[in-house]
Amino acid sequence: MVDGYLGTMTTEERTLLHLFDNPLPEGHWEAPPAITQAGISAAVHVQRKHVPRTLKRLEKNEELISNQRHVPGAKQRRMVYGLTPKGLKRAGNIREKVLSITVFKDGDKVVLGTLRKGGQFTLELLSHLDEGLVFHDNPVTSPISNPEGTASLDAQAGENLVRRLFARAWEDGKITRDEQYLLNEVVDFIGMHPKRVKRISEEARKTQNAPPPEEVYLDMLRQALIDGEIVDDEIALLKTMRDSFGIDDETHRKLLSDAKKEPILDEATKTYKNTLITALNDGMITSDEDAMLATLRESLGISESIHASLLAELLDSKN
Numbered sequence: 001m002v003d004g005y006l007g008t009m010t011t012e013e014r015t016l017l018h019l020f021d022n023p024l025p026e027g028h029w030e031a032p033p034a035i036t037q038a039g040i041s042a043a044v045h046v047q048r049k050h051v052p053r054t055l056k057r058l059e060k061n062e063e064l065i066s067n068q069r070h071v072p073g074a075k076q077r078r079m080v081y082g083l084t085p086k087g088l089k090r091a092g093n094i095r096e097k098v099l100s101i102t103v104f105k106d107g108d109k110v111v112l113g114t115l116r117k118g119g120q121f122t123l124e125l126l127s128h129l130d131e132g133l134v135f136h137d138n139p140v141t142s143p144i145s146n147p148e149g150t151a152s153l154d155a156q157a158g159e160n161l162v163r164r165l166f167a168r169a170w171e172d173g174k175i176t177r178d179e180q181y182l183l184n185e186v187v188d189f190i191g192m193h194p195k196r197v198k199r200i201s202e203e204a205r206k207t208q209n210a211p212p213p214e215e216v217y218l219d220m221l222r223q224a225l226i227d228g229e230i231v232d233d234e235i236a237l238l239k240t241m242r243d244s245f246g247i248d249d250e251t252h253r254k255l256l257s258d259a260k261k262e263p264i265l266d267e268a269t270k271t272y273k274n275t276l277i278t279a280l281n282d283g284m285i286t287s288d289e290d291a292m293l294a295t296l297r298e299s300l301g302i303s304e305s306i307h308a309s310l311l312a313e314l315l316d317s318k319n
Helices: 011-021 037-044 048-060 085-099 122-126 153-172 177-190 194-207 213-224 232-245 249-260 267-279 287-300 304-318
Strands: 064-069 078-083 102-105 108-111
Touching: 011 037, 011 048, 011 078, 011 085, 011 122, 037 048, 037 078, 037 177, 048 064, 078 085, 085 122, 153 177, 153 194, 153 213, 153 304, 177 232, 213 232, 213 249, 267 287, 267 304, 287 304
Parallel strands: none
Antiparallel strands: 064 078, 102 108
16 A cells, blocks of 8 residues: 555556656666666565566566666676656656646645656655645655655564564574575565664664564465465565575464464454455545544454554455
8 A cells, every 4th residue: 555646546557657768778788776676576565476466467568678687786687677669658648747736835736747846766756745635745555665754564574574574583682694694585575675674673773573484484375375376576585485485385374274264254354355345446545534444443453463464455356
């Protein structure tokens, strides 16, 4: 779930705007991380696993091209993406439309495009706009590829996984080379900014609340299975986690079976889920509904992690 005006746009529209502002370099052997799947995922505020579906639709519509390039910091060449002339035309039309909308800034009506700073990406500009078309000085939502700011709920699920991995790694007061390798793989997979990673690491080191490795692995399995399948990149990442945690094949099969089972919800969680379903009837959660849900979570003892999981499940069922 993406807060603000960006939440009223489809993932496809946000992807087109991102790739319009981050063109695939022609005639170069190297390409920026922003146009990899991890970079696109972070920029458009969705989990990495949902990106391939959007890219396939754009490719089928002849609006997207892809090839492998060297990406700075990566050990191997990666698949990167760019827009075809047809895709550029559609993205340009979307960009022109959103930049021409009238918004409220400090009580005055202004055209959004006039608030754009030199060189500012369209999605970054739109991140300052709430669903009521009020422009804020600080972003309403921030991609995890940025060092600061509140990420979307989809991205928060990834942040929570990184936090638990760091808590596990810091349990003995130091991070081993194998643990660092695993953390690097996960962080790279979701496209998180190094400064955001460092802050999460420090928070985990101070709290020293390490979950059992099987619990962290089960959490990763549940996240991977949100849409009912585990994609190739997730399979590779899960294998790295098993190797790092020492999870054998039998334990993996048991945890995978547990992850596939429909979770048994207690009465409080059922009540909250039903309320969430009602709030999502129109396809989005307004600021008033969000405040009401936050109050209900507090009174029912529903954690942010459970909220994020339920929301992801409900949103995925609508697609």
